[in-house]
Amino acid sequence: MTMTPLIRSELRKLTSTKMPFAFIAVLIVIAALNAFAAISGTDMDGSKAFISTEADQQSLMAFAFNAFMGAGLFGAIAVAREYGHNTVVPTFLASPRRHRAVLAQLTAVAIGGCIISLIGAGLTVTTVAISLPTTDFCFHVSAGNVARVVAASGFAGAGAILGAGIGAVVRNVGGAVTLTVFTFIIAPPLVAQLANGTASWMPANLANVISGTVDDVSQPAALLALAAWAAVRAVVGLVAVQRRDIV
Amino acid sequence: MKIMLDLAAADRGRASIGGRRYRELTDPARTVGAMIESDAFHPGRNGRNHLRILADATAVGHHWVDDMLEQVGLADAADRRAGAYSLGMRQRLGLVAALLGEPPVLVLDEPGHGLDPQGIRTLCDMLRGHAAQGGTVFVSSHLLAEVVHLADDVIVINQGRLITQGSLAELQQAASLVRTPDPSRLAVALEQAGATVRLDGDDRLVVRGMPIDEIGNRAFATGIAVHELSPHAGSLEELFLDWTTDPSQPEETTRP
Numbered sequence: 001m002t003m004t005p006l007i008r009s010e011l012r013k014l015t016s017t018k019m020p021f022a023f024i025a026v027l028i029v030i031a032a033l034n035a036f037a038a039i040s041g042t043d044m045d046g047s048k049a050f051i052s053t054e055a056d057q058q059s060l061m062a063f064a065f066n067a068f069m070g071a072g073l074f075g076a077i078a079v080a081r082e083y084g085h086n087t088v089v090p091t092f093l094a095s096p097r098r099h100r101a102v103l104a105q106l107t108a109v110a111i112g113g114c115i116i117s118l119i120g121a122g123l124t125v126t127t128v129a130i131s132l133p134t135t136d137f138c139f140h141v142s143a144g145n146v147a148r149v150v151a152a153s154g155f156a157g158a159g160a161i162l163g164a165g166i167g168a169v170v171r172n173v174g175g176a177v178t179l180t181v182f183t184f185i186i187a188p189p190l191v192a193q194l195a196n197g198t199a200s201w202m203p204a205n206l207a208n209v210i211s212g213t214v215d216d217v218s219q220p221a222a223l224l225a226l227a228a229w230a231a232v233r234a235v236v237g238l239v240a241v242q243r244r245d246i247v
Numbered sequence: 248m249k250i251m252l253d254l255a256a257a258d259r260g261r262a263s264i265g266g267r268r269y270r271e272l273t274d275p276a277r278t279v280g281a282m283i284e285s286d287a288f289h290p291g292r293n294g295r296n297h298l299r300i301l302a303d304a305t306a307v308g309h310h311w312v313d314d315m316l317e318q319v320g321l322a323d324a325a326d327r328r329a330g331a332y333s334l335g336m337r338q339r340l341g342l343v344a345a346l347l348g349e350p351p352v353l354v355l356d357e358p359g360h361g362l363d364p365q366g367i368r369t370l371c372d373m374l375r376g377h378a379a380q381g382g383t384v385f386v387s388s389h390l391l392a393e394v395v396h397l398a399d400d401v402i403v404i405n406q407g408r409l410i411t412q413g414s415l416a417e418l419q420q421a422a423s424l425v426r427t428p429d430p431s432r433l434a435v436a437l438e439q440a441g442a443t444v445r446l447d448g449d450d451r452l453v454v455r456g457m458p459i460d461e462i463g464n465r466a467f468a469t470g471i472a473v474h475e476l477s478p479h480a481g482s483l484e485e486l487f488l489d490w491t492t493d494p495s496q497p498e499e500t501t502r503p
Contacts, residue, residue, distance in 0.1 A: 005304055245254065
């Protein structure tokens with residue numbers, strides 16, 4: 001049997017609960033906060049210099065790290081809840097060669113994470129674009145850079161895979177969310193302090209690189225590094241699922 | 248059951264279905280229908296979507312889902328959240344999930360749990376019908392009355408150890424009643440010879456695992472008078488208690 005039925009099944013799992021809508025609701029809030037920041041926010045000196053140039057506006061819209069982390073949480077919750085609700089049992093009965101089921105799961109969360117992130121990026125760009133004319137500055141970001149910001153968010157599918165890998169290991173929604181947040185927010189600064197030169201390779205910086213707001217790492221290297229972050233967790237999750245009982 | 252279905256690893260040994268391990272089956276989900284966890288669904292997902300997800304994974308047409316929901320009386324509740332289902336409805340949802348794709352083998356863990364008497368009757372008829380059409384039904388249950396109505400062959404497992412197996416009819420007949428003035432001494436003699444013995448009143452023993460002739464011979468050899476020796480047909484509950492009673496508990500033992 002091909003993987004297609006398994007992937008279709010996993011996609012239906014994602015779309016048949018309210019979880020994606022909850023994420024989209026959060027994205028709407030984030031986009032609204034961005035718009036509010038553009039309209040009402042000021043620098044320390046009371047000016048609105050933070051939205052004065054194309055680079056500033058692009059930085060405000062750069063959604064890739066938010067997308068990467070959001071997609072990570074999406075993947076972690078989607079997979080961990082499978083164990084919490086025992087819905088993983090029929091999944092592994094349908095596909096006792098578990099690596100196939102896990103690959104289908106990773107594919108589905110990557111697609112889901114990518115779509116949600118693109119929606120988030122689209123909302124952010126739109127709200128910033130709409131709110132800027134209410135200030136003294138117009139929208140300066142070129143179409144190419146807007147496309148880059150949005151496309152960078154699309155790469156958040158890798159973040160969903162990372163989260164799914166964590167979810168497959170932890171098997172508990174609370175634990176998976178905690179570990180995902182730790183991986184994205186708490187661990188990187190600690191690691192960067194302990195090991196010189198690693199700060200550039202942390203997810204937040206890599207996401208900013210592919211969004212075009214930072215350039216201390218090359219684009220291909222940043223993409224590869226983000227993919228590696230996801231792949232390592234996915235492989236750990238895959239191995240854990242293969243070896244552990246479903247109880 | 249989880250070992251049979253490759254959900255858990257065995258400490259040793261090998262479980263197979265039709266001579267092959269579950270993961271080696273060509274189309275496992277359409278060969279074996281299983282209900283292992285009766286609550287294996289997301290509470291926020293409706294029953295129809297739960298089944299469609301399984302149908303997608305096993306490449307079964309969605310028309311099956313609607314047909315089966317109708318058959319088990321869940322059609323009206325199909326678009327409600329499964330988390331709001333009663334225990335019996337959840338059980339029926341699990342049964343439908345096991346039956347998707349008409350698998351010839353069914354592996355069901357406590358299928359009657361939570362069903363009302365009519366539901367249990369329907370379940371028994373359904374499973375009996377499946378067996379009559381050449382299918383195999385493997386059921387685990389603590390409801391012995393349910394087993395009596397369902398099972399042809401019985402396997403008794405206690406604390407992970409196989410106690411006995413065989414056809415239900417044979418097992419129910421495979422006991423002897425002994426009436427003797429010295430039941431304690433005879434019980435010891437028979438247990439030493441490997442029989443399972445239960446004291447039944449002041450002067451009677453129910454003996455399993457030993458042919459009736461041998462019981463008579465051993466009583467004679469031990470010099471114990473026997474006033475009655477006859478075949479004894481017991482209820483499944485009585486059999487189960489005989490097989491699973493812990494001999495270390497004084498109130499349950501035949502030893503003085």
